[in-house]
Amino acid sequence: MTKGLQISGVTKYYAEGSGRIAALDHVSLKVEPGEFVAVVGPSGSGKSTFLSIAGALLRPSEGEVTVNGQLISKLSDRELSKIRLQEIGFIMQSSNLVPYLNVLDQVLIVKRMSGRVSKEDKAFAIQLLEELGLGSKLKSYPEELSGGEKQRTAIARALSNNPNVILADEPTASLDTKRAHEVVELIAHEVKSRRKAAIMVTHDERMLEYCDKIYRMEDGTLSLLQTNQREAMNLVKV
Amino acid sequence: MYLHIKSDTCVRYKNGGVEQIMFLAMKELMHSKMRFLMIVIIFVLLAWLVFILSGLGNGLSTLAASTFKNMKADYVLFEQGSQNAMGKSLLSDQLVEQVEQLPQVNAASPMGSTMATALKGQSTKNEDKIDIAIIGINPGSFLEPAIVEGSGLSAENPNHVIVNVTMKDDGFKLGDTFQLDGSTESLTIVGFVENQTYNHVTAVFTPMEEWRKITFAAPGSDKGIAGPVNAIMLQGKDIDSSAINDKLPGTDTVTRAEAVQGMPGYKEENGSIMMMLGFLLVISAFVLGVFFYVITMQKTNQFGIMKAIGARNGFLSKAIVSQVFVLSLISIVVGILLTYGTAAIMPKGMPFKLETNLVIIYSVILLIIAVLSSLVSVRKITKIDPLKALGRVE
Ligand SMILES: Nc1ncnc2c1ncn2[C@@H]1O[C@H](COP(=O)(O)OP(=O)(O)OP(=O)(O)O)[C@@H](O)[C@H]1O
Ligand SMILES: [Mg+2]
Numbered sequence: 001m002t003k004g005l006q007i008s009g010v011t012k013y014y015a016e017g018s019g020r021i022a023a024l025d026h027v028s029l030k031v032e033p034g035e036f037v038a039v040v041g042p043s044g045s046g047k048s049t050f051l052s053i054a055g056a057l058l059r060p061s062e063g064e065v066t067v068n069g070q071l072i073s074k075l076s077d078r079e080l081s082k083i084r085l086q087e088i089g090f091i092m093q094s095s096n097l098v099p100y101l102n103v104l105d106q107v108l109i110v111k112r113m114s115g116r117v118s119k120e121d122k123a124f125a126i127q128l129l130e131e132l133g134l135g136s137k138l139k140s141y142p143e144e145l146s147g148g149e150k151q152r153t154a155i156a157r158a159l160s161n162n163p164n165v166i167l168a169d170e171p172t173a174s175l176d177t178k179r180a181h182e183v184v185e186l187i188a189h190e191v192k193s194r195r196k197a198a199i200m201v202t203h204d205e206r207m208l209e210y211c212d213k214i215y216r217m218e219d220g221t222l223s224l225l226q227t228n229q230r231e232a233m234n235l236v237k238v
Numbered sequence: 239m240y241l242h243i244k245s246d247t248c249v250r251y252k253n254g255g256v257e258q259i260m261f262l263a264m265k266e267l268m269h270s271k272m273r274f275l276m277i278v279i280i281f282v283l284l285a286w287l288v289f290i291l292s293g294l295g296n297g298l299s300t301l302a303a304s305t306f307k308n309m310k311a312d313y314v315l316f317e318q319g320s321q322n323a324m325g326k327s328l329l330s331d332q333l334v335e336q337v338e339q340l341p342q343v344n345a346a347s348p349m350g351s352t353m354a355t356a357l358k359g360q361s362t363k364n365e366d367k368i369d370i371a372i373i374g375i376n377p378g379s380f381l382e383p384a385i386v387e388g389s390g391l392s393a394e395n396p397n398h399v400i401v402n403v404t405m406k407d408d409g410f411k412l413g414d415t416f417q418l419d420g421s422t423e424s425l426t427i428v429g430f431v432e433n434q435t436y437n438h439v440t441a442v443f444t445p446m447e448e449w450r451k452i453t454f455a456a457p458g459s460d461k462g463i464a465g466p467v468n469a470i471m472l473q474g475k476d477i478d479s480s481a482i483n484d485k486l487p488g489t490d491t492v493t494r495a496e497a498v499q500g501m502p503g504y505k506e507e508n509g510s511i512m513m514m515l516g517f518l519l520v521i522s523a524f525v526l527g528v529f530f531y532v533i534t535m536q537k538t539n540q541f542g543i544m545k546a547i548g549a550r551n552g553f554l555s556k557a558i559v560s561q562v563f564v565l566s567l568i569s570i571v572v573g574i575l576l577t578y579g580t581a582a583i584m585p586k587g588m589p590f591k592l593e594t595n596l597v598i599i600y601s602v603i604l605l606i607i608a609v610l611s612s613l614v615s616v617r618k619i620t621k622i623d624p625l626k627a628l629g630r631v632e
Pocket of ligand 2: 047048049169
């Protein structure tokens with residue numbers, strides 16, 4: 001069984017007018033457990049589409065996606081939501097919180113979807129939020145949070161179920177430099193210490209130093225730009 | 239600032255308890271109280287109307303036929319061609335003996351009914367004329383209702399009668415004698431009974447003999463029938479009415495329920511109330527369904543988010559249905575309280591009668607309607623695309 005995330009020959013067509021456009025064109029990528037991959041590229045090049053397919057949110061028109069050894073293209077919708085719940089932590093382009101849940105419940109809702117919430121789950125969620133600098137906001141609702149606080153809540157939510165794959169779509173877009181570094185460092189640390197496979201889409205050049213590999217997406221095709229394995233390892237305090 | 243994620247976190251994928259199911263529903267209810275309060279208000283008004291209408295319907299049909307409904311009879315034997323109506327049926331009481339011989343018939347007793355007007359004293363004032371229904375029965379038969387005050391009928395004193403307690407409200411008391419309008423007969427109240435109204439008016443029970451005197455005062459009005467009665471009430475659970483029709487030509491045996499339907503105006507009156515109730519329930523289903531649907535539509539985005547992070551359709555559907563269930567329960571309970579409150583301040587003469595089991599039945603119907611109408615929203619949720627949550631489509 002191959003762990004991590006494998007994407008092979010994925011093509012995605014979107015219907016446009018009478019014809020179709022290829023948002024992704026035979027994209028292949030393999031992310032090993034413990035590997036942190038960055039994807040950069042111009043707007044509209046297909047990055048979010050790519051991440052949605054990797055995150056079992058969108059079915060590819062062609063090609064295969066394997067998450068933690070499971071081939072997901074053959075799965076039913078119900079099984080896909082199970083994969084999303086158990087295997088994937090998705091940090092979305094805009095934070096997308098549930099309006100009527102406070103910060104703590106936002107994180108715990110993931111546990112509720114899979115069963116009961118134990119005392120340990122709660123303690124863990126609080127610890128996670130505290131480390132993301134949200135210790136004083138546990139009872140706040142999304143409408144009372146800043147953009148950055150919302151984003152950090154979403155990150156805590158993505159990490160709360162201990163997923164094997166972390167997918168982040170511009171997680172630092174609404175954060176200041178200090179927080180941005182902390183958040184990406186946190187993700188990088190998770191990737192290394194818990195051996196998760198992670199892909200981060202970013203526009204922020206400064207965040208690339210935390211990643212092992214940097215890919216570039218252009219007009220739906222993915223190409224390797226740079227490998228800086230050693231540097232990345234050194235930067236992260238393991 | 240690093241944290242330690244438990245590596246032993248074993249994700250169980252199973253249904254949570256009630257608390258899990260209600261969690262989302264309750265959180266949302268508490269967070270947007272105003273929005274849900276509005277739905278509750280609409281629902282309470284609908285429920286209130288349903289209960290009031292059912293109480294009125296029940297009250298009217300009780301007024302129309304409680305004497306009939308409370309009789310310990312299972313079947314009614316009418317003259318053939320009488321359309322199950324007392325007023326159109328005339329039989330001889332000699333049939334009583336014959337029908338008692340038939341299989342499955344445990345007991346039989348004759349009955350007659352006539353509408354009349356009681357005159358209070360010699361007064362000519364409007365309010366001193368009271369509409370009554372004179373019900374002729376054999377004293378001591380199973381048709382004689384239980385006395386709540388005074389004594390029962392006796393064959394020796396044919397003009398001693400027992401009457402419904404509502405006559406007390408008209409100023410009559412035990413021992414009073416009253417005249418009948420257009421008749422030389424006068425009747426003396428010796429006992430009171432409860433819940434005895436017939437054709438929307440007070441029932442006055444007299445011995446058969448006295449009833450005949452009043453009803454067939456005009457010569458020849460009995461069509462020469464010996465011992466005339468309107469109908470014969472039968473006891474016996476498994477009576478085969480067609481067998482009786484064959485054995486006793488010129489008669490027609492029906493169930494008591496059919497006989498109630500045959501009362502003048504009963505079907506029409508009951509029918510219109512039932513039709514109103516039916517329409518009201520259908521309209522409620524639409525109104526509630528549309529409300530739930532609109533609310534659900536407003537939440538498309540957040541349902542998408544939850545689907546994106548792994549919520550199954552079942553999880554979200556349960557949240558919606560349990561929310562509707564809670565709202566319905568609150569609304570129905572408030573509606574019931576309001577209804578009983580209304581009943582308490584209603585004027586005495588109003589034909590309004592709440593019955594616990596009717597209230598329960600309509601509560602359950604309303605609950606089912608609400609939950610069913612929310613299923614339209616549930617269907618919509620299952621179709622939501624989790625990608626919507628990625629902020630692309632708003
Ligand atoms: N649902 C859709 N239907 C049709 N076309 C779509 C749909 N979603 C995306 N596209 C198109 O596919 C292409 C890739 O979109 P995508 O969102 O993946 O870009 P992106 O690289 O994430 O851009 P950005 O950096 O601006 O977020 C774009 O041309 C977009 O217009
Ligand atoms: Mg994008």
